[in-house]
Amino acid sequence: MTTKVADDWRLRGQRYRLEGERCEHCGEMIFPPRDICPACKKPTKTTHTLSGRGEVYTYSTVLSAPQGFEVYAPYTVAIIKLEEGPMITAQLTDVASADIEIGMPVEMVTRRIRTQGDDGPITYGYKFRPVFLGQGAE
Amino acid sequence: MRDVAIIGTGEIPVDEHWTTGIRHLMLEAGLSAMRDANIESVDALYVGNMLSGEIVGQSHLGALAVDFMGLDNAEAFKVEAACASGSAALRVGTMAVASGLLDLVLVLGVEKMTDTSGQETSAALAGAADAEYEVSQGISFVALNALLMQRYMYDYGWKREDFANFAITAHANGANNPFAMFQRPISAEMYARSPIIATPVGLMDASPICDGAAAVVLAPAEFARALSPAPVKIKASAVGMAPLAVHDRKDPLALEAARISSRKAYAQAGIKPEDLDFFELHDAFTIMAALSLEAAGFAERGKGVQLALDNEISLKGRVPMATMGGLKARGHPVGATGIYQVVEAVMQLRGLAGANQIPGARLGMTQNIGGSGATVITHIFEAMS
Numbered sequence: 001m002t003t004k005v006a007d008d009w010r011l012r013g014q015r016y017r018l019e020g021e022r023c024e025h026c027g028e029m030i031f032p033p034r035d036i037c038p039a040c041k042k043p044t045k046t047t048h049t050l051s052g053r054g055e056v057y058t059y060s061t062v063l064s065a066p067q068g069f070e071v072y073a074p075y076t077v078a079i080i081k082l083e084e085g086p087m088i089t090a091q092l093t094d095v096a097s098a099d100i101e102i103g104m105p106v107e108m109v110t111r112r113i114r115t116q117g118d119d120g121p122i123t124y125g126y127k128f129r130p131v132f133l134g135q136g137a138e
Numbered sequence: 139m140r141d142v143a144i145i146g147t148g149e150i151p152v153d154e155h156w157t158t159g160i161r162h163l164m165l166e167a168g169l170s171a172m173r174d175a176n177i178e179s180v181d182a183l184y185v186g187n188m189l190s191g192e193i194v195g196q197s198h199l200g201a202l203a204v205d206f207m208g209l210d211n212a213e214a215f216k217v218e219a220a221c222a223s224g225s226a227a228l229r230v231g232t233m234a235v236a237s238g239l240l241d242l243v244l245v246l247g248v249e250k251m252t253d254t255s256g257q258e259t260s261a262a263l264a265g266a267a268d269a270e271y272e273v274s275q276g277i278s279f280v281a282l283n284a285l286l287m288q289r290y291m292y293d294y295g296w297k298r299e300d301f302a303n304f305a306i307t308a309h310a311n312g313a314n315n316p317f318a319m320f321q322r323p324i325s326a327e328m329y330a331r332s333p334i335i336a337t338p339v340g341l342m343d344a345s346p347i348c349d350g351a352a353a354v355v356l357a358p359a360e361f362a363r364a365l366s367p368a369p370v371k372i373k374a375s376a377v378g379m380a381p382l383a384v385h386d387r388k389d390p391l392a393l394e395a396a397r398i399s400s401r402k403a404y405a406q407a408g409i410k411p412e413d414l415d416f417f418e419l420h421d422a423f424t425i426m427a428a429l430s431l432e433a434a435g436f437a438e439r440g441k442g443v444q445l446a447l448d449n450e451i452s453l454k455g456r457v458p459m460a461t462m463g464g465l466k467a468r469g470h471p472v473g474a475t476g477i478y479q480v481v482e483a484v485m486q487l488r489g490l491a492g493a494n495q496i497p498g499a500r501l502g503m504t505q506n507i508g509g510s511g512a513t514v515i516t517h518i519f520e521a522m523s
Contacts, residue, residue: 007274038386058288059285061336063334063335064260064280064336065278066276066277066278067261068261069276077275079390113275113276
């Protein structure tokens with residue numbers, strides 16, 4: 001899979017700031033933005049930035065990685081249930097895979113997701129780290 | 139609406155077909171089905187395929203197929219719904235014949251997956267998921283199933299080895315299928331020792347990357363007996379949908395699209411799950427087999443694994459599955475898989491399944507899952523002879 005520069009630019013609000021939406025009709029919190037509320041199916045355009053706090057719903061340590069991610073293996077992907085309600089798929093970082101548990105509180109950080117050779121674009125985006133390791137780690 | 143029947147089937151062995159290109163895979167399976175149906179032309183050819191553009195660099199498969207098969211007067215195009223592409227093509231063909239627009243339709247499923255490296259194929263397969271919000275994070279198709287399996291084990295207290303019987307049963311049945319990729323049994327120990335791909339999914343939880351093609355010929359049921367000595371009626375054809383990304387499903391372990399698709403199919407056929415003689419489910423991963431059994435009404439939530447532990451999924455069990463090896467042992471050439479399932483179901487209903495024959499099978503169901511459960515297509519078949 002090749003990451004395209006236009007994609008990275010178009011998705012910057014979601015990748016760097018977790019910009020979602022809040023449905024003005026039913027109050028549903030939505031990530032990523034859909035412009036149609038998945039709950040009430042009405043049009044929604046109100047941007048709402050999510051807190052980036054949540055907990056691990058499930059996780060997997062990838063040992064055999066797809067093309068473009070081989071150099072990062074092993075790495076751990078997870079589905080995070082954000083405190084506002086939506087779930088999001090992301091890598092976990094700053095934690096040994098043996099220490100990961102379902103229900104573990106995590107928070108969003110901005111990290112490099114992948115590079116494409118020496119000359120290709122570098123994709124940045126969200127990963128999640130355990131809350132208790134976060135303070136002062138940067 | 140007219141009833142639709144299958145009057146011929148064809149398949150080629152699932153394998154790594156280094157010496158055969160995609161056009162000849164289609165040709166062999168398609169012509170074999172037409173020979174079985176004893177016909178020389180069709181009104182249409184619909185091709186189920188997912189990855190020809192990404193892996194072979196060949197789009198426009200419909201035109202290629204009718205050209206090389208010499209079916210000059212047939213209309214043709216490709217139908218794509220990730221791993222459910224084969225069943226999606228069958229659905230299109232069924233609608234065409236049922237509506238009265240067309241009479242004879244050839245439905246092909248084909249996939250060529252071994253012309254690229256495993257990593258490239260794996261990346262192409264990931265296209266079944268959400269490219270911007272799943273794949274971009276380093277998610278592979280295996281990892282999506284691993285995320286589901288991990289949560290399932292957490293919620294219901296199962297261990298990895300509890301899933302072993304799904305793979306063991308599939309391999310035991312594949313051992314008697316000359317068209318299966320793996321024609322050898324595996325043991326619980328082999329399952330336990332298999333390398334982990336993405337925790338907790340191991341090699342023996344996963345179906346293999348492979349090449350294959352299979353085909354069926356459809357005709358109006360009213361003419362089917364005149365055309366074929368042993369036609370099989372399509373009693374139900376139903377599609378269920380769920381959000382594309384696993385994280386966008388309210389209850390990811392519910393496999394909602396499979397529940398919807400199964401429920402619609404039972405209603406169309408006027409049957410209950412327990413009326414079925416067998417269930418060719420989509421065991422791309424052992425977790426998918428467990429979730430499918432639950433969504434289709436054979437087990438309560440969290441209890442699908444128990445059916446495997448109790449041997450109820452074997453040929454002599456309550457819900458025989460993967461009767462010719464399933465995705466795990468026959469193989470999972472993605473766009474062809476849905477049609478292999480149907481070819482095998484027809485074989486059971488015609489009494490031609492050899493050592494794996496379910497005695498007196500009259501009613502069978504196939505279920506083909508696209509992606510990790512966003513598209514689920516179910517068909518129910520009944521013997522007419």
